[in-house]
Amino acid sequence: MIKINVTSVPVADQAKALDFYTKTLGFIKKTDVPVGEHRWLTVVSPAEQSGVELLLEPMAFEPARVYQKALKDAGIPWTSFEVDNLEEEYKRLTGLGVAFSVEPKEVGTVAIAVLDDTCGNNIQLTQML
């Protein structure tokens, strides 16, 4: 049987990204393995510590950097995370200084908001309504 075990966000600075994704967003570090000059560095949701891992992938490929910047400039999220209560999470994160390019809004069956992960990506938060 095939399973999704890892997905990734590209980051320019893995240490800085780990700080943001754990201390600000609230993920937990799962694996941290040296790989040459970089690290195989993953985080997981506290609610699903055996679930899909998010790889904080070092940005080491120029075309990917161009792609990442194009998405960022257009406000397009690199990926999306689910939260239980978007309004509460928005308040908590703005209190921590996180910048949002889209404030919470309802779109059909979901509420969405888009934040800047300080690592070069827009990240969408969603709450199923």
Added chain:
Amino acid sequence: MTKSAKTFYELEVERFAKNHLLGEHLYVQIRQSKAFMDEYYSDPIDLETMASTACMSRFYFIRIFKQMYGITPRHYLRDVRMAKAKELLKSGLSVTEVCFDVGYESLPTFSSTFKQATGCSPKKYQKMNNGNLE
């Protein structure tokens, strides 16, 4: 952060919302049925009950729910129950207790549904997560 001009993405979201969403009252009705399933997943819930919480006929309800969420209401209810079952199994409840607590009346049906949803039996899932309580 002071907001500047809207991004391409924000404009696309607005365009989608304007041109492709269904009537607002339908979202209110369907969300009522979803909220009902979220709260009463542990009770036996039939299609008639689901549809009545949305004030719709059964067939219209199924069609609109699927159009909005991408899955049928029955599949949504199954997903809610399976998510809850995983939590309860991790908490140490027996498979039989979990089966009834998440609204199933038959252990074989619960076990096969759980296996289909997670790839392993409830017993195996509990064993795998025994030393890794989340």
